[in-house]
Amino acid sequence: MIPLERILESRILIVDDQEANLLLLEKILEGEGYGHTLTVADSRQVLDLCRGFRPDLLLLDLHMPYLDGFQVMEQLRHAQVDEFLPILVLTADCSRETKLRALHIGARDFLTKPFDHLEVMTRIRNMLEVRLLQQDLLAQNRILEEKVRERTLELADTRMEVIHRLSRAAEFRDQGTGLHLLRMSRFALCLAETAGLERAHCDLILAASPMHDIGKIGIPDRILFKPGRLDADEWVIMRTHTTIGAELLAGHDSALMRAAAQIALTHHERWDGRGYPHGLKGEEIPIEGRIVALSDVFDALLSQRPYKQAWPQEDAVRVIDEDAGTAFEPRLVECFHDALPELEAIIQMLAAHLPSSSHAAAYGTGM
Ligand SMILES: [Fe+2]
Numbered sequence: 001m002i003p004l005e006r007i008l009e010s011r012i013l014i015v016d017d018q019e020a021n022l023l024l025l026e027k028i029l030e031g032e033g034y035g036h037t038l039t040v041a042d043s044r045q046v047l048d049l050c051r052g053f054r055p056d057l058l059l060l061d062l063h064m065p066y067l068d069g070f071q072v073m074e075q076l077r078h079a080q081v082d083e084f085l086p087i088l089v090l091t092a093d094c095s096r097e098t099k100l101r102a103l104h105i106g107a108r109d110f111l112t113k114p115f116d117h118l119e120v121m122t123r124i125r126n127m128l129e130v131r132l133l134q135q136d137l138l139a140q141n142r143i144l145e146e147k148v149r150e151r152t153l154e155l156a157d158t159r160m161e162v163i164h165r166l167s168r169a170a171e172f173r174d175q176g177t178g179l180h181l182l183r184m185s186r187f188a189l190c191l192a193e194t195a196g197l198e199r200a201h202c203d204l205i206l207a208a209s210p211m212h213d214i215g216k217i218g219i220p221d222r223i224l225f226k227p228g229r230l231d232a233d234e235w236v237i238m239r240t241h242t243t244i245g246a247e248l249l250a251g252h253d254s255a256l257m258r259a260a261a262q263i264a265l266t267h268h269e270r271w272d273g274r275g276y277p278h279g280l281k282g283e284e285i286p287i288e289g290r291i292v293a294l295s296d297v298f299d300a301l302l303s304q305r306p307y308k309q310a311w312p313q314e315d316a317v318r319v320i321d322e323d324a325g326t327a328f329e330p331r332l333v334e335c336f337h338d339a340l341p342e343l344e345a346i347i348q349m350l351a352a353h354l355p356s357s358s359h360a361a362a363y364g365t366g367m
Helices: 004-008 019-032 043-053 069-079 096-104 117-173 179-194 199-211 214-218 232-239 241-249 255-266 287-302 313-322 330-353 356-363
Strands: 011-015 036-040 057-061 087-091 109-112
Touching (some): 011 043, 036 043, 043 057, 043 069, 057 069, 057 117, 087 117, 109 117, 117 179, 117 199, 117 214, 179 199, 179 330, 199 255, 214 241, 232 241, 287 313, 313 330
Parallel strands (some): 011 036, 011 057, 057 087, 087 109
């Protein structure tokens, strides 16, 4: 039940070309305690008044000069001012045809002239009660929708966190600092955007690319942590991090997991077909794999590792250029050049937010 005080707070707009009717209805409503009524005799003002006054109930005469009640209802419906605004038609014309026509274009109920005080009050109160209940329901729906939106964001956030932590577990075994994953995934996003991929596809690459080396979990320590160069047999094993990763990530039909599995499998393929594990060539390599391959190498060159210093950016760019058409798709290398200012901004932004010493310390690598 809606409390009476709340019903009496409702805004009521009365439209009738007969001043006497306006005065009578206004008097009845005020006598009952309604405090927000507005009357208008010129039906051409109704649309603006509905927008400004925002009535909870419209009492509308049918037979008026300029715009009749039917035209007013058409106008309101067309302007979509308030799709739930209840309209109570005031009419002396009780023909079935008139009623059906009025109901068809938006009237909710009728008040027959001359007005009966009790009928006026009862119908108005009933309609306002329904209106207020409907508004409560809409408000509840909005709250629920907001909660669903919040929970969905929370889930997406948790999913990203799990991905990053899982990916870091693999990188940790590879003596990484975590910064590599953050940086290369943003490089990949930037390249995907510059290459003109659709928004959703770009976001998928950003989310999936940190998992590219997850298969390193399955590489024995003696190979992964070998201080010197790997021999041929050890390389064979090292290369299986691609297939191990793909196997770990396969079997789930979400777009994210499919992209992650594909990236894990193909991020060491080369444009000229001399990559691994399958020696795919050119566009046989999925675009996600081609983008991550370039992002991964560029970031590896810029990163300090136990066996090498971080390269100056110009030198890293030169290596990418030299490998256009061999390791990397030439068009992507062009995108890489177009995106360089943005890539530099990513490098600076992450360096500012994640100073290498404290970040490394956080993961206990000492790098
Ligand atoms: Fe890798």
